[in-house]
Amino acid sequence: MCGIFGIVGQDASSKTFNGLLDIEYRGYDSWGIASWNIEAGKWKIDKKIGFLPSTLKLPSSSIAIGHTRWATHGGVTELNAHPHTDCTGQLVMVHNGIVENYLDLKKTLKNHKIKSQTDTEVIIHLIEEEYKKSKNLTKAVSAVFRKLDGLNALVVTDGKEIVACKIGSPLVAGVNGKELLVASDPNALLPHTKKLLFLEDGQMVVLNDKLNLYKLSLGVNVRHTGSVSDSHLRNFQEITPKFTEVDWSHTTSSLNKFPHFMMKEIFEQPAVLRAISQNVNDVKTVSAMVKKAFGTFFIACGSASYTALEGVYLFSKIAKKHVNFSVGSEFVYLQDYLTPKSLLVAVSQSGESIDTLEPTVAAKKKGVNIVSLVNVLGSSLYRISDYPLLLQAGMEKAVCSTKAVTAMLAYMIMLAYSVAGKQKEGQEIVMKSSEEAGVVLKKEKAVAKLAEKIKNSGHIYVLGRGLSYPVALETTLKIKEVSYIHAEGFAGGELKHGVIAMIEKGTPVIAFVPSDETKDAMLANIMEVKARGAYVIGIGPEKSPAFDFFFEVKDVGASSIIPHVVFAQLLGYYLAVKRGKNPDKPRNLAKSVVVR
Template identity: 45%
Template sequence: MCGIFGYLGTKNTATSMILDGLKALEYRGYDSWGVAIKKEDGTLFVQKHIGKIGNARIPSFHSHIGIGHTRWATHGGVTEANAHPHIDCTGKVAIVHNGIVENFEGLKLDLQNKGHRFSSETDSEVIVHLIEEIQKTQSDLTIVMQKLRSKISGMNALIAFFPEDESFYIIKNGSPIVVGSVDDDYFIASDASAILPYTNNVYFLEDNEMLHISQSGISLFDNLGAKKIAKFTKLSYSAKSAEKGEYKHYMIKEILEQPKVLKNIIDTQTHEIEIAADLIKHAYGTYLIGCGTASYACLAGTYLFSKIAKRHINFAIGSEFSYLIDFLKENSLVFALSQSGETIDTIASVKKAIKRKSKLLSLTNSEGSTLYRMSDTNLLLHAGTEKAVASTKAYTAQIVYLYLIAHQLADSLDDGKKHVTQAIHTIKNLIEQKSKIELLAKEIAKHKSIFILGRGVSYAAALESALKIKEVSYIHAEGFAAGELKHGVIALIEKETPVILFNPEDETYEDTLSAAHEVKARGAHVIGVSSKNDKVYDTFIEVKNCADATIIPNVVIAQLLGYYLALAKNLDPDMPRNLAKSVTVK
């Protein structure tokens, strides 16, 4: 949720590099930020702010070491005092932290009784005072940090910065953290994308590891304090895909990139699709799991596997899967979807499945992420960095993967590729006509609620579409199965209420059309999305029939609508309030 960045090296531009690193992590979501940098005179410069970094400037001075942090409030309100970095009573230790110290209340009370003065409401500040307290009886910093690890509980990632020693200690347990190295320069971040402008040579810390970095080099320790070798790897992707370029927002850039992303899957991922299909074919039950947008991709997958491959695939929300694992066997397959590969609820459930010796197949957009590294078999979306908080191209890439895997199981992969190619052409046509969707957004922006209906796989599309709209426009949007209208939903329909119906020309067409008449009779403004117009629609958006791949352009319409609704309401579609791109704490 929070973003961590640190630099130690030979260059005297630590200040600007840390600011740039924090800006690269903005997409994760945050409400405050701060830095701690060692100045030339040896003093520690600390600055904290509420709100966005924007064009913030830090007083100019040379420095080759420092840390920074973007905070998304969990414990304590949004205040400068609660922002990181946190400093001990002596001013000789600074920390930045991502995660939750589960036992902080007892630790804080004990430290206060020993005379420590706290300046924030956060659980994180406990860490720096605990380091200070341990140092009273132990001068060896490595031992100090090992003792710290044994005293705090919960899922955490942190950097402890010792300015006098000019060193960092990095601890990882649950929350992600990665180190980049080039020559004698070291970069630490919550996400490799912030390091890529400087190097693609990285090491992802594993749970219960501790890394010491100084001008002399690095030392890696396991949970018992024994030294290990840090095996750095070269990432295959670059920082270029993370640039906004000529676009006003990342969200519209990423929406428009989808034809290229989806074509790349068709052209280059056949072998990976065959591997995934073979795993599913021989598994004793397959379980699709994911959170948020990924969960709706999983739900769509259950319909696609059922209809195309004639195979039942189980589905559970990542945060709920822990309560549904009693039937997992050694030859069961858990198929986990996560754009970031760091979604904590999915990872926590996956860990329980691994303990039952089930196999793990993952589909992520982040090479080297926690989920990627945990997996027996890992697939990459190759969608390029997704910076907008609301997922767009990663979602459609997930759908294409699932669609093609289903067709591979049915021995009809060529048909699947043909349908996806048709969907790509349809997306291009929608993009060319996006001004029509922009006008629709301006018309319905004044409404308090939007309802989206569909049947079959279009029900899954309705859920994802509603999520996209509510995330970025703050309009109450709900997706429903069209057949559920009479079971309560229809009570919410009022005069002029916008109701979007996904109505592809498949086995659901006539029943969905009946739902259109039902809401129309209650005064709704009916927006039909179909290959076939009908007089019941007040607004019609044509989407050519692409078989079951029609779900892809249908959701792109909702992505564009959400984007233009945000603009109509003068909102930032890239960074919606209260949301984080990567949910790395429970």
């Protein structure tokens, strides 16, 4: 969940700073950069609480590492910010992950000054002890890394070289002539090179005057990948790196005319949807796999989980086919019945969410075919999938996912129609949804006025039935994530089973009322909350006297869910802005969840 960047080469400190700006969405509780000060012959460490500044004066350096933190062990303090150093001040380290046995390891340290509350500082002092013995950073890091339980990525330097290794947490290295780099996200490397090396679990890369790759023998907790043997071998072995030449471009930090990245990404959705509607080949391939499978299972987390749940409704309604759904973190308890004839469809924006990766790898061990809907090329989920379907929504800089969500929905619609033998119809209604999404965006001022009206509400409730039920859930998540207003989504039929007790005069209730089989039942639900004083916000093609506020979204069939979600994104955004919150960097959240 933290952001890591390291480089050996000219202007290392300034390039590290720019690299961190590209991946700050991975964590912004604090930041830090360690630059080897050539003139002084020692490390200069800059670190602060909060967001990275827009500019920063740094010393000239040929080697540097940096970090943006999402706090796990220890509070948000400057002392806990990375990088951390050993007692000598020679070794410097940044870290992503959680060392599950760090308290036991800490007890083994004698005569060390531990200043912070972090598990990271324990690691660097352990490396210090091994470094004293071998005078070799590669051996020292390898010796310590095999002692760590949990999912971790380390980047360590002694001012001469950088050593990086991983289990679970992502790392990617790059080469640009004599310039050698490593980061937690490929986008940070793209301004420098398109020749990338995606590290697998149990691998270690060493950057000095060249790049060397090693396979480690580890006795660590490798539950999430199973790609490393649990046996304790004696040595690490050098292996030949296999680089990937990527043809995608760096996503810049430019906002253009937009005040926030979340708004920029919301407005990019019509173009993304139009492009997806033309992706016939991937849809044909995956739909054939679904037809062939004996049991199809969708798993995902967060917003992606609501798109996966939507897939269950779409496949039932359009393809007349049952598929199963579970949130990723719970699927580990539900997969005993998987067989090699099963198909697992894992849905993820980042492709690094640990709660999706762990059950996916466990399923792969059983011989299950893996399809992924994923937005990041080269991500862990992308690499372990038998068929990765790349969303191609473009990079999201805002923590809150928007265009990747509607991309997932578009593919769910097209897949359902393709399984039903109606691929052309699926393409057409996704295209129509892109047009109606554009209409919704043109009415953003109306959404802003609504946000002003309800911004001080203590609670917001959202109702939907059928295809609109997952939309209701996604709406509440968008509201909670960025505005911090408590919101809950419910199936309309559950209203009288307890929820209605929470309705009082003025309580905002958002109701999605499309022109489908759910319309009459939804209008009945609306009258029930209206009778108890609710402020009713109706979303759909037809106005009702029961609505206190009406936002028109024209009927585009099953794909009406997409413009409905776009409305929800706008509402979440404007609620955040009206309440003085930063929608790009909501508190306590990070873009990808790589720790349990």
